[in-house]
Structure formats: C-alpha cells, structure tokens
Amino acid sequence: MTILVTGGCGYIGSHMTWTLKDQGRDVVVFDNLSTGFTNQIPADVPLIVGDIDDQALVAKVIDDHNVEAIIHFAGSIVVPESITDPLGYYLNNTVKSRSLIENAVKAKLKAFIFSSTAAVYGNPQDTSRPLIEDLALDPISPYGSSKLMTEIMLRDASRAYGLRYAALRYFNVAGADPKGRTGQSTPEATHLIKVANQVALGQRERLAVFGTDYPTPDGTCIRDYIHVSDLAAAHALALQVLLDGQDSFVANAGYGQGYSVLEVVKAVREQVNGAFDVEMTDRRPGDPAQLVADSSRLRSLTGWQPEHNDLDQIVRDALNWERHLIEQSVSG
Numbered sequence: 001m002t003i004l005v006t007g008g009c010g011y012i013g014s015h016m017t018w019t020l021k022d023q024g025r026d027v028v029v030f031d032n033l034s035t036g037f038t039n040q041i042p043a044d045v046p047l048i049v050g051d052i053d054d055q056a057l058v059a060k061v062i063d064d065h066n067v068e069a070i071i072h073f074a075g076s077i078v079v080p081e082s083i084t085d086p087l088g089y090y091l092n093n094t095v096k097s098r099s100l101i102e103n104a105v106k107a108k109l110k111a112f113i114f115s116s117t118a119a120v121y122g123n124p125q126d127t128s129r130p131l132i133e134d135l136a137l138d139p140i141s142p143y144g145s146s147k148l149m150t151e152i153m154l155r156d157a158s159r160a161y162g163l164r165y166a167a168l169r170y171f172n173v174a175g176a177d178p179k180g181r182t183g184q185s186t187p188e189a190t191h192l193i194k195v196a197n198q199v200a201l202g203q204r205e206r207l208a209v210f211g212t213d214y215p216t217p218d219g220t221c222i223r224d225y226i227h228v229s230d231l232a233a234a235h236a237l238a239l240q241v242l243l244d245g246q247d248s249f250v251a252n253a254g255y256g257q258g259y260s261v262l263e264v265v266k267a268v269r270e271q272v273n274g275a276f277d278v279e280m281t282d283r284r285p286g287d288p289a290q291l292v293a294d295s296s297r298l299r300s301l302t303g304w305q306p307e308h309n310d311l312d313q314i315v316r317d318a319l320n321w322e323r324h325l326i327e328q329s330v331s332g
C-alpha cells in the first residue's frame with residue numbers, strides 16, 4: 001500500500017517521508033511548494049506538485065498510486081501571521097483540509113493522520129501538570145482555531161462515514177534528522193530554536209526574547225520541545241495501529257518536559273561555546289505562558305517511546321542542519 005504525505009516537502013513532512021522510506025514503505029508526496037523544498041525528500045519518492053484542494057488531482061493520485069492512507073501535514077503554521085490573516089489560515093488549514101478529508105472519505109481510505117497542535121488548548125489556566133487531551137479546548141489564535149475545526153471535521157467524518165483517523169497535537173517540534181538528510185530550511189522561520197541557531201551562526205542579527213513577565217520561574221514562556229524524528233516515528237506507529245484496527249484517536253505529542261526561552265538560549269550557547277546577543281522585548285501576541293504535554297495516551301495506544309528526548313541533541317541536530325544550509329548556500 002502507498003501512503004500519501006501532504007506537505008511532504010516541508011519540515012516535518014520531509015522527516016516523515018524519510019522515516020517511511022527507511023521502513024520500506026511506498027510513499028507519494030503531494031505539496032504545492034509554498035514553503036516546501038523539493039530537495040528534502042528522497043530522490044526516488046514521487047512528488048506531485050499541487051494544492052490539496054484540487055480534488056480531481058488528489059483523486060487521481062490516490063488512484064494512480066494505490067494510496068490507502070494519508071498523512072496530512074500541508075498547512076500554514078505561523079501563529080502571529082494567523083492573527084493578521086485569519087481568513088488565509090481558515091482557508092488553507094480548515095477549508096482545504098475539508099476538501100482533502102472528502103477525498104479520503106470518497107476513496108474509502110483506511111487511515112488519515114492529521115497534524116494538529118498544542119495551540120488548540122489556548123492559554124491553559126492550570127499549568128501545575130502537563131496537559132491532557134480532555135481539557136477544555138480554547139485556542140487563542142486563528143491558527144489554533146483553524147486546526148481545532150479540522151479536528152472536529154475529522155471526528156464527525158469518522159462518526160458519519162467511518163473514516164479512521166488520528167489527530168496528533170504536536171507541541172514544539174524542533175531538531176533535524178540525525179543523519180543530516182533534512183531539516184528546517186525556511187530562512188525566515190520564526191521558531192525559537194531555529195532563530196537562536198541562526199543568530200549563533202551569524203545568519204541573523206539578533207534574537208528577541210518575547211516577554212519576560214510571564215508567570216513562569218524566569219518570566220519567559222515554557223514549551224515542550226519534541227525532536228522531529230521522534231514525532232515522525234509517532235506518526236508511523238499511529239498509522240500502524242489504525243491499520244491494525246485501533247479506533248480513531250486524538251493524542252498529544254510531546255515529552256512532558258518544559259524548557260523556558262532562556263533555558264533554550266543557554267542550551268544553544270553551550271553548543272556553540274559562545275555568547276550571542278539576545279534582546280528582551282515585549283510579549284508576542286498569541287503566546288500562552290506554558291505548554292507541556294502529557295503524552296500517556298500516545299504512548300499507551302501506540303507503544304511510542306522517544307529516542308531523542310534531549311534538548312542538547314535537539315539543538316545539536318538543528319545546528320548541524322543549519323551549518324549544512326550555510327555550506328549549501330556558499331557552494332551554490
């Protein structure tokens with residue numbers, strides 16, 4: 001059977017594609033290349049360039065490649081951008097996901113895995129323990145709402161048409177393939193570890209720390225950083241259990257360990273053996289103070305066990321990828 005990976009040329013989707021290839025599975029990537037890169041996937045994986053709302057093209061790809069499951073990463077991902085362009089986010093993340101889900105239902109696919117996000121929880125009040133899936137969902141950004149609406153569509157499509165799905169709520173995805181085959185390549189990416197690494201390697205001028213007055217021990221926001229390769233492995237397991245008959249589920253994907261922005265900065269400084277400038281600035285709109293995952297459900301349903309649960313390794317792998325990008329730009 002073939003697995004269709006939407007957004008497979010993007011950061012997480014390309015790791016997924018490599019993981020599936022490593023497992024000997026047949027994969028086809030579908031991507032409109034709005035933020036993706038064609039050189040990040042294995043050369044022998046078919047790439048269809050198109051938009052996920054092109055139902056005729058998606059149906060043709062499902063047919064031509066004998067697709068039996070979709071892992072759906074395609075989407076827009078920048079929280080602050082979603083605040084200034086909510087309709088753009090509802091279109092790309094919600095409306096177009098609806099179109100893809102309809103394709104999956106019509107083709108009677110065996111499984112559908114969706115990239116959801118911790119942003120569906122909004123700004124949780126009780127931060128004394130990691131977040132569980134059954135908490136009230138109250139996104140504080142259009143990005144989070146756009147993903148929550150897709151979760152709801154999947155829930156209802158599952159009830160009505162029997163589509164079997166897993167929605168994984170990623171916490172903060174970071175790091176890069178330890179084998180150096182792919183990584184986060186968007187030059188203007190806004191993710192903390194990426195930006196800090198670019199500053200550490202002289203690719204950006206400065207790192208702004210967004211807000212130092214949060215109700216956290218050092219005043220900066222706390223996040224649960226999950227290595228992208230562990231996340232890809234979680235998807236492969238989720239797919240397998242769905243194919244083996246597991247009911248649809250929603251599960252957090254994180255380690256259950258939070259780090260503040262300043263702790264991340266310290267980890268990056270240690271890896272590069274040096275200081276770089278950070279500037280304390282105001283809060284960024286849409287940022288909850290603390291997001292840490294309780295991932296017991298993912299572990300118990302799929303048997304997932306992280307292999308790269310180490311902030312230093314996450315930073316190191318991401319730095320190695322950043323150096324690779326610099327070499328690439330110098331040589332060509």
Ligand SMILES: NC(=O)c1ccc[n+]([C@@H]2O[C@H](COP(=O)([O-])OP(=O)(O)OC[C@H]3O[C@@H](n4cnc5c(N)ncnc54)[C@H](O)[C@@H]3O)[C@@H](O)[C@H]2O)c1
Nearest residue numbers: 007009010011012032033034035036052074075115170173
């Ligand atoms: N990066 C994170 O920390 C994080 C956290 C939670 C959830 N997610 C979700 O994971 C998914 C992947 O994120 P990423 O970090 O790899 O982002 P990314 O921007 O690197 O990848 C997204 C990919 O989807 C493609 N794409 C976007 N819209 C498309 C469309 N309409 N049709 C076809 N292709 C389209 C892009 O070209 C790109 O290759 C997203 O859905 C995102 O919301 C990411």
Ligand SMILES: O=c1ccn([C@@H]2O[C@H](COP(=O)(O)OP(=O)(O)O[C@H]3O[C@H](CO)[C@H](O)[C@H](O)[C@H]3O)[C@@H](O)[C@H]2O)c(=O)[nH]1
Nearest residue numbers: 077117118119171172190191192195208209210221261287
């Ligand atoms: O230059 C920067 C970048 C980030 N931060 C801070 O670092 C933390 C992490 O920020 P990121 O932008 O790396 O990640 P987010 O937590 O905003 O969002 C990430 O996780 C979310 C789920 O929690 C979404 O899924 C989203 O797609 C994904 O980017 C936040 O407190 C942010 O304010 C800075 O201080 N300076």
